[in-house]
Amino acid sequence: MRPRSYDVQSPGVTSVITLLTDYGLEDGFVATCHGVIISIAPEARIIDVCHLVPAGDIRRGAAILAQTLPYLPAGVHIAAVDPAAASARRSVAVEAGNRVFIGPDNGLLSWALLAAGGARVAYEITNADLFRTPVSPTFHGRDVYAPVAAHLCAGRKPADLGPEIPLERLLSLPAPTARLAEGAAEGEVLSVDRYGNVQLSVTADDLATLGIHVGDTLAVSMGRRQITVPFRDTYAAVPPGNLVAFTDSAALVAFAVNSGDASQRLGLPPGAHVRLARVGMA
Incomplete structure (x- = not known):
């Protein structure tokens, strides 16, 4: 990042x-x-x-x-x-x-x-x-x-x-990485909070640069796994139990499960690599 x-x-x-x-x-x-x-x-x-x-x-x-x-x-x-x-x-x-x-x-x-x-x-x-x-x-x-x-x-x-x-x-942690390449935003899991929300190093501005906005659907690549996730303004915009991507209070893209735990659902630990693109552009 x-x-x-x-x-x-x-x-x-x-x-x-x-x-x-x-x-x-x-x-x-x-x-x-x-x-x-x-x-x-x-x-x-x-x-x-x-x-x-x-x-x-x-x-x-x-x-x-x-x-x-x-x-x-x-x-x-x-x-x-x-x-x-x-x-x-x-x-x-x-x-x-x-x-x-x-x-x-x-x-x-x-x-x-x-x-x-x-x-x-x-x-x-x-x-x-x-x-x-x-x-x-x-x-x-x-x-x-x-x-x-x-x-x-x-x-x-x-x-x-x-x-x-x-x-x-002074000792420093490596800065979280994020970059735009070939129509996608590539980043990593920055942290996981107590609710199980998975915060990425990718910003909402990064997605906007790619023409991705609230209401679109994201193609998410996590190593060999690929899934689609709706990009909404809040985790409550999807039914309980559903996975969603949203912009958190730090202006970073995050995954959540409404009334659930996204970290358990996705199995993404801090540092894991993630690639985001709009469905149809991946």
Whole structure:
């Protein structure tokens, strides 16, 4: 998918901290992070972006953060999705636009950094004076990210966090691919949400460029499988149990089953290749 630019340069609210994690809601992990932040920066406004990212799913976390970012006030954005949490991977703080992103250097932040206009400067988080101690090797969200974000809201500068890192040394996820070729849009599954909707890297504008509009029928190729899917304005435009393609709230093409699960129906995991054309043009 071609990187999308959003206007995230509006006046910032420096007391805002957002949280995106895979911690779930069954335990006290999220509340613990809230408590650490408030104990250091009592005036901080905390926005919970999502805590139900599938465990360790960096790609899903990256997609949620990047697609939510345009609607969040400027501030400090914590992202904690890390299947290698107990490893020696470093923690980073990255400035982009008038925002600071905090998280593991595992690619999780990379799509949001692009959405924010691109990273300007990055720091490795090493200043232990700003950590909660002792630091758990498996809970950096509580002991590193939360207190560091709170200290930033309380007036500390990102340069106080540790040494600067060359931007080219930050780990990045490969950008989702999408291209127009031979009358078709070729892309990949970007993510699958909790409803089983399958979001593609293909945009509604891509389809419009091909002359495909709401009301048409899509010829969908998924490897050796080929099916036809109606392209409608919402999943409710087809009877319950039927498959439909529509433009989702991120302006991306998605598959859904009305009152069902498209991911189970299609068996399309994130990264799977998909080709879309209008019936009669495939």
